[in-house]
């Protein structure tokens with residue numbers, strides 16, 4: 001998780017994205033908004049419908065960016081331990097409902113009515129109870145960035161899989177990050193579960209991006225087309241390549 005002064009990408013973002021970048025403390029790569037633009041374009045083109053969810057919100061830096069691509073009828077759900085930090089077993093960030101709520105109302109009043117913050121330990125949720133507890137049905141965009149232990153990652157990926165609609169996108173934070181190897185280990189453990197229905201398509205700025213299994217080839221092809229169109233020089237610069245995660249071809253950036 002790197003917090004870098006924005007270059008390039010930030011200049012073309014709309015006001016909400018820029019406000020989160022400038023005003024909210026947290027850990028988001030400076031070019032993640034470019035990928036969110038792809039998600040918005042993909043979901044508009046494919047008519048993918050669903051809500052927006054983050055598990056592990058801290059002060060909301062990424063959550064507000066995710067919410068900036070919500071539509072009027074979407075719900076945006078922020079799940080964190082918030083003040084219940086005794087259960088933050090590996091001390092990954094430190095959520096604060098007070099700071100999150102202040103930012104929401106001061107910086108993002110336009111979509112504050114779409115947002116629900118839920119204080120919960122993700123380990124208390126199961127694939128069976130998660131829809132009722134969070135009040136969501138289908139979700140089209142999910143960030144998994146809560147507890148970083150192997151058990152948390154396996155649990156939270158299983159919850160995300162349960163909620164994601166076909167063609168939805170999941171961002172898993174700290175994949176291949178040197179400070180949190182348990183995230184990578186947890187991810188590969190998740191990949192072994194019998195009913196695994198997600199497939200990765202992109203490694204970018206400390207995050208692994210996944211979609212639903214059957215939509216992975218189309219999503220990867222559309223993402224490559226997006227890069228050819230939006231980054232025509234960089235795509236041939238050697239910073240991008242195709243690699244393999246599990247049994248999936250993915251694009252990677254370094």
Ligand SMILES: C[S@@+](CC[C@H](N)C(=O)[O-])C[C@H]1O[C@@H](n2cnc3c(N)ncnc32)[C@H](O)[C@@H]1O
Pocket residue numbers: 025026027028055056057058059060061062063079080081082087088089092093094095096120121122123145146147148152
């Ligand atoms: C790395 S921070 C999240 C950073 C955030 N996504 C951002 O954009 O800056 C991790 C968050 O997960 C929360 N957390 C840790 N364990 C959790 C659990 N078991 N259930 C829910 N949230 C948890 C922490 O309180 C913390 O706010």
